[in-house]
Amino acid sequence: MSDAPPSYWSYLALDELLAAQRPRSEEHDELLFIVIHQVSELWFKQVLHEVAHLQRALESGDATAALEDLRRVLAIFKTLVGQMDVLETLTPRQFASFRGQLGPASGFQSAQFRELEAVLGARDDAVIARTPEGVARERVAAAMARPAVFDSLLQYFVAGGHAVPEAVLGRDFAAPYEGSEDVQEMLLSVYAGDDGLGAQVCERLVDLDEGLQEWRYRHVKLIERTIGSKAGTGGSSGAEFLQRTLFQPAFPDLWAVRSRL
Numbered sequence: 001m002s003d004a005p006p007s008y009w010s011y012l013a014l015d016e017l018l019a020a021q022r023p024r025s026e027e028h029d030e031l032l033f034i035v036i037h038q039v040s041e042l043w044f045k046q047v048l049h050e051v052a053h054l055q056r057a058l059e060s061g062d063a064t065a066a067l068e069d070l071r072r073v074l075a076i077f078k079t080l081v082g083q084m085d086v087l088e089t090l091t092p093r094q095f096a097s098f099r100g101q102l103g104p105a106s107g108f109q110s111a112q113f114r115e116l117e118a119v120l121g122a123r124d125d126a127v128i129a130r131t132p133e134g135v136a137r138e139r140v141a142a143a144m145a146r147p148a149v150f151d152s153l154l155q156y157f158v159a160g161g162h163a164v165p166e167a168v169l170g171r172d173f174a175a176p177y178e179g180s181e182d183v184q185e186m187l188l189s190v191y192a193g194d195d196g197l198g199a200q201v202c203e204r205l206v207d208l209d210e211g212l213q214e215w216r217y218r219h220v221k222l223i224e225r226t227i228g229s230k231a232g233t234g235g236s237s238g239a240e241f242l243q244r245t246l247f248q249p250a251f252p253d254l255w256a257v258r259s260r261l
Contacts, residue, residue: 021034021035022034023098023101024098024101024102025098025101027097027098029090029095029097030097030101032086032087032089032090033090033095033098036086040080040083041110041112043076043079043080044110044113044116045112046076047116048112048115048116048119050069050076051069051073051116051119051120052119053065053069054066054069054070054152055147055149055152058149058153058155058156058201059156061160063156063197063201064197066156066201067200067204070201070204070207070208071204073208074204074207077208077211077215078211081214081215081218084219084222087222088222088225090226092225092226092227092228095227099227109131109132111131111132111137111139111140114127114140115140115143118140118143119143119148119149120148120149120209120250120251121148121149121150122144122250123144123174123175123177124144124176127144128140128144144174145173145174149250149251150177150250150253153201153202153205154168154169155169156198156201157198162186162190163186163189164186165182165183165186167180167182168182177252179256183253184253184256184257187202187254187257188257188260188261190202191257202254205251206251206254209249209250209254209255213246213247216246217246
């Protein structure tokens with residue numbers, strides 16, 4: 001490695017970054033499609049980085065750091081949603097002009113997004129099976145086997161003296177978690193008590209859950225306006241598949257207590 005101080009160009013590895021867009025057609029609009037999806041993957045990378053730090057902060061009892069992580073993640077999700085406005089400038093005819101060049105490639109295959117879903121609590125062996133073999137599949141499988149963000153939140157409350165059910169703390173983390181009435185009772189005590197930071201973390205996690213659902217909704221509408229009811233690339237059913245993922249909360253207990261606060 002050179003001892004010379006980096007330039008802006010070399011520090012950001014712009015030689016490699018700007019050479020990573022490789023359209024497969026001569027169509028003017030294909031570059032936009034590639035850039036938006038590559039930028040999204042970079043944001044997914046950053047969100048995974050932030051959420052890993054969030055879990056460590058919660059497990060160490062540092063709610064202030066956790067709130068800082070969540071503030072950044074929420075800002076990133078607003079950016080991801082905003083990017084849809086740019087992609088929606090691509091008309092159905094413009095997309096159709098190069099869609100055939102994608103072959104089986106599809107956002108449906110985004111291993112980073114699947115890993116993010118798993119970190120936030122999703123558990124689905126079928127997702128692991130659909131992820132290409134190699135490092136990507138290993139990362140998704142590992143995320144589905146370890147404690148999710150909500151489990152880290154529960155550890156924070158345990159350290160704060162709250163009564164979290166042992167059955168939930170000792171559960172199989174690879175199995176789906178659909179919520180617990182006993183956990184909801186504990187959360188009500190958090191909101192009613194003096195642990196203001198804990199309640200703030202809960203509220204920001206609700207914001208995160210809502211932000212994820214907003215991104216899903218915008219994604220569905222983008223697909224509908226671009227390809228209608230056509231089947232998606234990569235073997236998915238297009239908008240129909242994405243519609244089934246809408247309104248599935250990452251943190252069911254945090255939503256269940258809303259009517260009792």
